[in-house]
Amino acid sequence: xxxxxxxxxxxxxxxxxxxxxxxxxxxxxxxxxxxxxxxxxxxxxxxxxxxxxxxxxxxxxxxxxxxxxxxxxxxxxxxxxxxxxxxxxxxxxxxxxxxxxxxxxxxxxxxxxxxxxxxxxxxxxxxxxxxxxxxxxxxxxxxxxxxxxxxxxxxxxxxxxxxxxxxxxxxxxxxxxxxxxxxxxxxxxxxxxxxxxxxxxxxxxxxxxxxxxxxxxxxxxxxxxxxxxxxxxxxxxxxxxxxxxxxxxxxxxxxxxxxxxxxxxxxxxxxxxxxxxxxxxxxx
Numbered sequence: 001x002x003x004x005x006x007x008x009x010x011x012x013x014x015x016x017x018x019x020x021x022x023x024x025x026x027x028x029x030x031x032x033x034x035x036x037x038x039x040x041x042x043x044x045x046x047x048x049x050x051x052x053x054x055x056x057x058x059x060x061x062x063x064x065x066x067x068x069x070x071x072x073x074x075x076x077x078x079x080x081x082x083x084x085x086x087x088x089x090x091x092x093x094x095x096x097x098x099x100x101x102x103x104x105x106x107x108x109x110x111x112x113x114x115x116x117x118x119x120x121x122x123x124x125x126x127x128x129x130x131x132x133x134x135x136x137x138x139x140x141x142x143x144x145x146x147x148x149x150x151x152x153x154x155x156x157x158x159x160x161x162x163x164x165x166x167x168x169x170x171x172x173x174x175x176x177x178x179x180x181x182x183x184x185x186x187x188x189x190x191x192x193x194x195x196x197x198x199x200x201x202x203x204x205x206x207x208x209x210x211x212x213x214x215x216x217x218x219x220x221x222x223x224x225x226x227x228x229x230x231x232x233x234x235x236x237x238x239x240x241x242x243x244x245x246x247x248x249x250x251x252x253x254x255x256x257x258x259x260x261x262x263x264x265x266x267x268x269x270x271x272x273x274x275x276x277x278x279x280x281x282x283x284x
Contacts, residue, residue, distance in 0.1 A: 003074035005102045007082045007089040009114030012218070013192035015046045021112045026051055030078035033058035033070055035085050035094055058082065059094055067098040074107050086218070087117050092136045092162055117191060118160050121220035124198055125158075125186035128224065132158040138171055145171065149178035154263065156225040163219050172207035175223060179203060180260060184224040190217040232262035234272055241273045 008025055011017040026032060026044060030053045034040035037057050044051055058066055070080045082089045082098065088111075089095030102109050118134050135152070138161060139145045152159060163171050168187070175185070181204035189197045195217070199206055203223070232240070237258050244254040255273060259266040 002108060003077045003079060004108045004110060005071070005074050005080050005082065005098065006110055006112055007095055007099070008112040009088040009116065010043060010083050010086055011192070012086040012115045012117045012120065013190065013196070015043070017115045017192060018043075018047055019112065019114050022114060023047060023049060025079075025081050025112055028079065029053045029081035031056060031070065031073050031080045033066070033080060033082050033098075035059050035083070035089075039085050040083060053079075053081075058098075063094045063097050067101045070098060071102055071105055071107060074102065075105065087115055088113070091116065091118060091134070115192070117162070117218065117220050120191050121186070121188040121222050122158065122160055124188060124191075125222035126200060127158050127184060127186060127222055129158065131156070131225070132160060134160045137162050137164075138174075140167065142170070142174070145174050146178065149174055150266075153178050153260075154226050156228075158225050159223045161221040161223070163221055165215050165217065165219055168215050168219055168221075169207060169210040171221070172203055172210050175221075176203035176207050179223060179226070183226075186222045187215070188220045188222065189215055191220065193217070226260075232258075232264070234262075234264060234269070237262040237264050237269055238272045238276050241269065242277055245273075 006025060006029070008022050010022065026047070026049055029051075032040065032051060032053055032055050034055060034057060036059070037055055040055065056066065058070070073080050082095055084093040084095070087093065090099060099109055122129055122132055133155065139148050161171075172187070176183070182202040185201070185203050185206055187199040187206055187210070189199075199209060240258050241251070241254045244258070245251055251270070251273065255266055255270045259269045262269070
């Protein structure tokens with residue numbers, strides 16, 4: 001008998017989103033590997049099921065060590081079901097390493113698709129869905145976070161992030177700085193749950209709202225991709241910056257705006273403006 005490794009999506013909020021296939025697999029699997037076994041038992045209880053197989057923990061701290069044990073079961077003809085606390089395994093959750101190891105050993109890997117916080121947030125955001133990318137959790141440290149967002153400033157696809165409620169205001173403020181205060185975005189909170197809420201608007205507006213009220217629960221952030229850039233040479237961009245400075249605008253603000261229009265890196269344009277007229281600009 002051929003064994004299988006199955007990655008199964010669990011509800012991200014509403015237990016009624018559990019598919020009939022997930023219900024059957026929870027009962028039939030020889031081993032159910034769960035990110036949090038307590039949450040798994042709570043889900044099974046709400047579904048009024050009784051699992052027939054063995055339950056083991058499988059999380060980021062034991063993922064590498066436990067993968068071999070799970071794949072031995074598959075190799076011997078058993079069915080191993082991988083589930084996480086919510087959504088699809090391996091999407092910002094454990095699962096990737098055991099899948100990669102199973103492929104190396106020539107074992108069968110399949111999935112039982114279902115709820116996804118990424119796709120749900122994208123669908124309700126009201127932002128373009130034709131092309132998108134998932135960026136996971138932003139870095140926790142302010143400097144690393146700012147650099148990560150700066151590297152994504154020219155990304156044309158709609159971007160989806162996860163974030164903790166404890167850092168949501170800082171993250172939105174950093175996004176507004178890197179992407180522009182008016183960049184359209186949506187903050188999606190507690191999706192499919194009783195207190196589901198979707199806040200839409202520009203990044204600066206959303207950052208202000210997040211700092212004024214405490215947002216709780218699981219949060220996804222959807223940010224529109226960068227608009228198409230006008231074609232400007234570095235020389236023309238510098239001339240535009242200097243003209244704005246002559247008009248009373250501060251160098252930092254002028255550079256940020258023109259760089260966004262011209263598609264030039266802010267640091268490059270800033271240095272070029274200083275070099276062009278070193279005594280003509282006011283430092284920020």
